[in-house]
Amino acid sequence: xxxxxEHKYRMVFGWEDDNGIGEMLIQQIINGEKTATCxxxxxxxxxxxxxxxxPVGENVTVFDKNGNARCTVRLLEVFETTxxxxxxxxxxxxxxxxxxxxxxxxxxxxxxxxxxDLRDDTVLIVELFELVDG
Numbered sequence: 001x002x003x004x005x006e007h008k009y010r011m012v013f014g015w016e017d018d019n020g021i022g023e024m025l026i027q028q029i030i031n032g033e034k035t036a037t038c039x040x041x042x043x044x045x046x047x048x049x050x051x052x053x054x055p056v057g058e059n060v061t062v063f064d065k066n067g068n069a070r071c072t073v074r075l076l077e078v079f080e081t082t083x084x085x086x087x088x089x090x091x092x093x094x095x096x097x098x099x100x101x102x103x104x105x106x107x108x109x110x111x112x113x114x115x116x117d118l119r120d121d122t123v124l125i126v127e128l129f130e131l132v133d134g
Contacts, residue, residue: 014065036093084120
């Protein structure tokens with residue numbers, strides 16, 4: 001990170017044995033290709049859900065799975081949508097253009113590997129952001 005600052009809020013991309021997915025996502029953020037992320041609402045505790053909405057408008061430090069600060073993004077918006085009826089801001093922000101089917105296929109495969117079965121009515125928490133410092 002060029003500014004060397006660690007901000008109050010944080011996002012972590014990657015997990016143990018993620019086969020490089022976390023690093024790939026961070027590189028997409030740094031390259032300006034990824035401006036959104038999402039996760040099933042059922043995976044959040046009530047406190048985590050509250051904390052997800054808190055930093056809207058604030059800078060957020062992005063960490064890799066090893067705890068290294070990699071870049072800073074500004075959280076622009078947090079909202080809910082369903083897996084079967086995505087908001088195009090999410091699909092585009094995940095680098096899929098307007099291809100909802102590709103977004104769904106990619107996420108079904110990736111999340112199935114970590115034990116999540118996505119249904120059309122699965123509620124997703126979406127975070128839109130912009131790169132501030134990479």
